[in-house]
Amino acid sequence: MSLNIAxxxxxxxxxxxxxxxxxxxxxxxxxSLILQVTNGCSWNKCTFCDMYTNxxxxxxxxxxxxxxxxxxxxxxxxxxxxxxxxxxxxxxMLPFKRLKDILLLIKKHLPQVTxxxxxxxxxxxxxxxxxxxxxxxxxxxxxxxxGCESGDDEVLTLIEKGESFDSSLAALTKIKQAGIKSxxxxxxxxxGPELSQQHAINSxxxxxxxxxxxxxxxxxxxxxxxxxxxxxxxxxxxxLNQQELxxxxxxxxxxxxLDKTIFRSDHASNYLVLKGVLGKDKQALLDKVNMAITxxxxxxxxxxxxxxx
Numbered sequence: 074m075s076l077n078i079a080x081x082x083x084x085x086x087x088x089x090x091x092x093x094x095x096x097x098x099x100x101x102x103x104x105s106l107i108l109q110v111t112n113g114c115s116w117n118k119c120t121f122c123d124m125y126t127n128x129x130x131x132x133x134x135x136x137x138x139x140x141x142x143x144x145x146x147x148x149x150x151x152x153x154x155x156x157x158x159x160x161x162x163x164x165x166m167l168p169f170k171r172l173k174d175i176l177l178l179i180k181k182h183l184p185q186v187t188x189x190x191x192x193x194x195x196x197x198x199x200x201x202x203x204x205x206x207x208x209x210x211x212x213x214x215x216x217x218x219x220g221c222e223s224g225d226d227e228v229l230t231l232i233e234k235g236e237s238f239d240s241s242l243a244a245l246t247k248i249k250q251a252g253i254k255s256x257x258x259x260x261x262x263x264x265g266p267e268l269s270q271q272h273a274i275n276s277x278x279x280x281x282x283x284x285x286x287x288x289x290x291x292x293x294x295x296x297x298x299x300x301x302x303x304x305x306x307x308x309x310x311x312x313l314n315q316q317e318l319x320x321x322x323x324x325x326x327x328x329x330x331l332d333k334t335i336f337r338s339d340h341a342s343n344y345l346v347l348k349g350v351l352g353k354d355k356q357a358l359l360d361k362v363n364m365a366i367t368x369x370x371x372x373x374x375x376x377x378x379x380x381x382x
Contacts, residue, residue: 095127105157106154108179115166121232123301124162137174144183154183154186157189159189169209176189190214191214191218195240196236214253215253217253218257218258221241222259223260225274225275227264227271228271232263242283245285246283257280258290261292261338262317263293269313273322274325277325284334288334289337323366326351336349336350336358
């Protein structure tokens with residue numbers, strides 16, 4: 074998934090569960106019970122992502138009986154649970170029946186839960202029908218976070234995402250048809266300076282075709298170094314500077330034609346915080362980006378020491 078993305082490392086000692094750490098979750102799930110139904114990521118080849126590279130994060134589904142024991146321990150703790158996030162990187166890769174059984178266990182033991190969510194790789198939906206997804210939605214799975222990262226096929230190949238514009242759109246379309254909400258992540262700066270324009274334009278085209286419920290961006294970063302990522306670019310990659318990132322954001326926003334997508338670019342990696350609804354706030358957001366380009370001293374920007382993963 075995206076360094077989802079848009080994700081934050083979370084040590085969740087409040088709940089009496091034994092996590093295989095590190096555990097990641099989207100920032101918006103900070104109040105949720107993180108239920109680790111798989112360990113690691115089944116793909117785990119994306120060159121920008123170091124989230125599941127530790128030796129103890131080899132992908133493995135958790136047995137249903139262990140998941141039920143964990144739910145029972147949550148019930149016994151009497152801690153409040155309103156939402157559940159299914160971890161780790163791509164719990165939706167589990168077979169339909171396994172996911173259905175997990176959702177039924179949640180409904181059985183935590184009937185007060187109002188939302189279940191999960192990360193989702195586009196490929197995870199290839200073997201699931203719209204009808205099956207709609208059934209999962211009826212059992213509580215109402216939101217999935219999809220790290221599309223880019224809508225540009227050249228960029229997607231270079232980062233070894235294993236996806237394309239078409240495969241991402243097919244997954245997002247299937248999710249919408251099933252009535253499940255989608256939260257999509259695009260990575261600002263992912264193509265470096267040479268591919269910046271096509272990365273922004275084609276990412277916007279993908280979002281225009283998909284019309285996701287939520288769209289967010291964060292700046293690609295490499296806390297463990299960029300050597301693994303940059304190798305496929307053969308010297309064509311460098312990280313964008315602040316002004317180049319703003320120019321890429323301006324291109325993305327200009328090309329986007331969304332109807333009612335909640336947009337957020339407020340992750341700690343972003344220099345410029347942007348929040349709004351696209352399309353009604355498009356011009357206001359563009360004005361803010363253009364001010365950051367032309368008058369950076371006149372607008373609040375995060376300093377380097379304030380930025381993070």
